[in-house]
Amino acid sequence: MNDHHAVFQATPLTRRKQCSEVIAMVVFLLMTSLIVLPLLLIVGYLVYQAWPILSLDFLLTSPKHGMRAGGIWSPLLGTVYLVVLSLVIATPIGVLAAVFLNEYARDNWFTRIVNLAVINLAGVPSIVHALFGLGAFVLFAGLGKSILAASLTLAIMTLPVIIASTNEALAAVPMAFREACWNVGATRWQTIRHIVLPNSMSGILTGVILQVSRAAGETAPIMFTGAVFFKAIREGHLFAYGLFDQCMALSMHLFTISTQVPDVPKALPYGIAVVLLSTVLAVNALAIIVRVYLRSRKKW
Amino acid sequence: MSTVAPSIFSIETKDLNLWYGSFQALKNVSVNIRHGQISALIGPSGCGKTTLLRCFNRINESYGYVTTKGEIKILGQNIYTPDTSLIELRKAVGMVFQRPNPLPISIYENVVFGLRIHSSYGTLKKSKLDDAVEKALREVSLWDGLKDRLHTRATTLQLEQQQKLCIARLLPLKPEIILMDEPCSALDTEATLGIEELMLSLAGRYTMLIVTHNMAQARRVSQECAFMLLGEVVEHARTEDLFLTPREPRTADYIEGRYG
Numbered sequence: 001m002n003d004h005h006a007v008f009q010a011t012p013l014t015r016r017k018q019c020s021e022v023i024a025m026v027v028f029l030l031m032t033s034l035i036v037l038p039l040l041l042i043v044g045y046l047v048y049q050a051w052p053i054l055s056l057d058f059l060l061t062s063p064k065h066g067m068r069a070g071g072i073w074s075p076l077l078g079t080v081y082l083v084v085l086s087l088v089i090a091t092p093i094g095v096l097a098a099v100f101l102n103e104y105a106r107d108n109w110f111t112r113i114v115n116l117a118v119i120n121l122a123g124v125p126s127i128v129h130a131l132f133g134l135g136a137f138v139l140f141a142g143l144g145k146s147i148l149a150a151s152l153t154l155a156i157m158t159l160p161v162i163i164a165s166t167n168e169a170l171a172a173v174p175m176a177f178r179e180a181c182w183n184v185g186a187t188r189w190q191t192i193r194h195i196v197l198p199n200s201m202s203g204i205l206t207g208v209i210l211q212v213s214r215a216a217g218e219t220a221p222i223m224f225t226g227a228v229f230f231k232a233i234r235e236g237h238l239f240a241y242g243l244f245d246q247c248m249a250l251s252m253h254l255f256t257i258s259t260q261v262p263d264v265p266k267a268l269p270y271g272i273a274v275v276l277l278s279t280v281l282a283v284n285a286l287a288i289i290v291r292v293y294l295r296s297r298k299k300w
Numbered sequence: 301m302s303t304v305a306p307s308i309f310s311i312e313t314k315d316l317n318l319w320y321g322s323f324q325a326l327k328n329v330s331v332n333i334r335h336g337q338i339s340a341l342i343g344p345s346g347c348g349k350t351t352l353l354r355c356f357n358r359i360n361e362s363y364g365y366v367t368t369k370g371e372i373k374i375l376g377q378n379i380y381t382p383d384t385s386l387i388e389l390r391k392a393v394g395m396v397f398q399r400p401n402p403l404p405i406s407i408y409e410n411v412v413f414g415l416r417i418h419s420s421y422g423t424l425k426k427s428k429l430d431d432a433v434e435k436a437l438r439e440v441s442l443w444d445g446l447k448d449r450l451h452t453r454a455t456t457l458q459l460e461q462q463q464k465l466c467i468a469r470l471l472p473l474k475p476e477i478i479l480m481d482e483p484c485s486a487l488d489t490e491a492t493l494g495i496e497e498l499m500l501s502l503a504g505r506y507t508m509l510i511v512t513h514n515m516a517q518a519r520r521v522s523q524e525c526a527f528m529l530l531g532e533v534v535e536h537a538r539t540e541d542l543f544l545t546p547r548e549p550r551t552a553d554y555i556e557g558r559y560g
Contacts, residue, residue, distance in 0.1 A: 176401035180466070182359060184414035184473060185390035194417070195403055 046277060050270035058271055062235055063253075067261050072272055074233045077240060078247030079279075081147050082222060083215045085243075086154035091208050093155075094162030101163070102170040103192055122160035126220040129157045133225040146244045150226025157221055158211040165210070169203025170196060202294030209287035213280035219251040227252040229260070250276050307376050310335045310477050310507035311356055316370035318351060318360070325351045327531040329370070333524075338499060338508045340522035340539065342515060344560030348531040349511045353479050356509070357393040358386055375476055391418065394470030396480040400462035402454035402469075407446055410454045410465055411436050414473045436471040440464040440498055460491030464498060478502070480510040484517065496521050515555065519543055527551045 010018070047054075057071060064070030097114075105111040133153030143149040173196050181191035197204075219227075227249045233240035241247050254272040257264050311333035318326035325348045333339045341349040354360045355372060358379060372379050379389055391414070402410050409416075411433045415424060433450065437443040442464050446457075454465055463483060470478060480499075484492040499508060499521050512518050518525050519539060526536040527548075535542060535551045546552040554560050 174401075176397065176399060177403055179359065179362075179395075179397065180401045180403055180469075181413075181417075182362060183357065183390055183395040184417070184469060185387040186413075186417045187387065190417045194413075195405075199404060 043277065046270050046274050050267055050274045053265070053267040053271040054274065059275070060236065062232065063230065063248075067230065067253075067257050068264050068268075072250065072253065072275060073235055074231060074240075075248035075250045075253035075272075076275065077233070077238070078147075078227065078231075079216050079250040081241050081247060082151055082154060082226070082249055083212055085147065085151035086158060086215050087208060087211060089151060090155035090158045090162055090211070094159050095166050095204060095208075098163045098166035098170060099192060099197075102167050103188055103196065118160045118163050121156075122164065124157075126157060126218050129153055130221045130224050132156070133221060138225055144244065145224075145228070145246050146226050147241055147247050148226075148243045150222040150247075150249075153221045153225045154215045154218065157218065158215055161211055161214070162207055165207025166200075166204045169200040169207065172203060173199045202291045205294070206287045206291045209283060209290065212283045216279055216283075217251055217276065219249075219255055222249055223252060229256055250279075308335055309333060310375060311509065312371075312373040312376075313352075313355075314371040314373075316352075316355065316372060317368070318348075318355065319367040321365045325531050326355075329531075329533050331526055331533050331536055333507065333509055335507050336504050337523045338503050338510065338521050339524040339526065340518035341509065341511045341526050341528060342513075342518050342554075343528035343534075344554065345513070347528040349528050350481050352528070353395075353481055353509060353511050356477070356479055357390045357395055358384075359390075359395065387418075391473045392475055393477045393479060394473065394475040396463070396466050396470070396478065396483045398482045399486045400459055400466050402457065402462050402465050404453065404455050406451045407454045407457070407465060408433055408450040410469050411472060413469060418473070432472040436468040437465075439471055439502070440468040441501075442468060458491075459487055460494050463487065463491070463495055467498065467502075475506060477507045477509065480508065482511055482513060485513065492517070515543075527554060529554070 059071060059076060060073050061071035062074045063072065101111060101114060105114075130153065133149060133156070137143050137149035137152045138145055141149075143152075177195050177199070178191050181195055182188075186194070226246055228246040229248075231246060231248050250272060254269055254276065257272070258269045309332040311331075313332075314330050316326055316329040317324065329348075329352060331352075341352065343349050351360065355368065356374065356379075360366050360368070368380065374389070374393060378384075403413060405413070408429075412424075412429045415429065415432055434443060434447075437446060442461060446461070454462065457465065463486075467478070484495050487495065496517065499510070502508065510518075510522065522539045524537070525539040525542045527534045527542065527546075527550075529550055535546060535548045537547070542551065543555060546555060
């Protein structure tokens with residue numbers, strides 16, 4: 001006890017612990033950076049390969065010469081149609097269902113079945129969605145292979161995730177706000193409309209926007225239900241497709257020209273991939289901006 | 301609601317039993333709360349005082365698995381009859397919570413929230429709303445401090461002001477009864493004093509029932525006090541009598557701090 005300096009000096013055991021602490025931290029950091037690496041590599045590689053073909057013309061002209069030349073206007077427009085229509089169908093259903101589950105439903109066998117269904121629906125492989133869409137919408141409902149049938153199929157695929165993300169956004173609104181409303185005699189609907197929805201909008205919107213990239217990227221669900229190998233449409237015309245037309249789509253187009261068409265210029269599939277990927281990244285960025293903006297306006 | 305039998309009690313319960321699932325939280329509670337006074341419910345945690353309070357505007361039922369048996373009369377009317385409108389009941393019986401819960405909208409909108417949701421769209425004149433805001437905020441002595449920033453967010457106020465605002469929010473609906481569930485437990489001593497002064501100034505105009513952990517607070521503000529233990533009302537008396545000459549040994553033990 002006479003040597004006060006020695007009291008807080010590391011023993012060999014402490015030094016070993018400090019050493020493993022550093023090693024653990026470095027390993028975790030390394031794994032975390034590994035997440036970023038593939039994205040950078042993929043984007044870099046794609047852009048490098050696609051560089052010669054990228055231009056505004058590439059976006060605005062349709063495929064030509066057996067899809068060995070020209071741009072991607074018709075598949076791009078088709079993807080926009082499919083994504084927008086599927087979200088227009090899935091968003092109201094998903095959001096309203098989530099509002100019911102979160103704000104009205106009590107915990108009973110019915111809600112448990114619905115929640116179980118949502119979870120399982122989210123786990124169904126997309127090719128199974130495709131077969132269901134083929135059976136239910138194309139054949140049974142008689143929609144034929146069409147944008148409408150494909151969008152309905154995509155809507156069913158995105159629905160569970162929209163329900164789940166909306167549920168989460170609603171649950172993040174403090175219970176105290178609801179109680180405050182109920183205690184001045186507000187009905188549940190008034191509480192939802194005046195307080196719950198305005199305060200969960202950022203979360204709901206983010207969830208919906210993130211489904212854009214999912215719907216845009218899937219190939220299987222649209223393959224049997226509405227997307228085609230090739231379809232000529234008028235260039236530069238925004239309403240070139242009708243609801244009951246078949247359409248081309250980016251994901252499907254990438255698949256066909258990479259596997260089914262011989263002698264495609266090398267840059268072409270990479271160009272499609274870059275467009276698809278940048279759409280997804282742009283949409284995700286938009287989701288982040290919306291969330292940050294709406295969150296900055298709410299404080300509690 | 302208009303022709304109420306002139307009773308000296310605002311709240312009367314008879315053999316009230318309540319279960320959360322299979323857990324019995326209230327056992328044969330028969331208690332009468334005097335009109336226009338401040339009454340306090342005291343007791344250790346988990347004794348059912350908050351549960352009892354929450355029965356009086358039937359907010360308990362918003363959570364599943366609550367079974368209630370027995371009778372509660374508010375202003376002489378049984379509130380468990382099928383024709384009782386929860387909306388009308390909650391207009392008459394307001395509630396203030398442990399943590400101040402102003403809505404994430406402006407101070408002004410917080411005060412008129414009740415009026416807005418109880419009138420059809422477009423029937424409210426702005427002057428009427430302005431008057432209601434001024435009157436309610438004056439009643440809780442917030443008007444002078446806040447009149448110049450009525451349109452700032454209520455959630456930016458200090459806790460004491462938030463809690464007063466939560467009381468003010470009830471007033472435009474002209475409630476008969478104000479229930480308070482440990483309204484000061486999130487506040488410091490000075491803010492607690494402010495809320496207690498406010499309660500005393502509101503007494504007489506409203507029947508107030510306050511749940512509190514703080515026995516000194518119960519002594520300071522209430523005229524009557526009920527002691528609860530394990531879901532039962534053990535003793536209900538004038539506050540002075542309950543604290544000075546408790547009839548029940550269990551009450552005496554609690555007051556002297558032997559448990560709880």
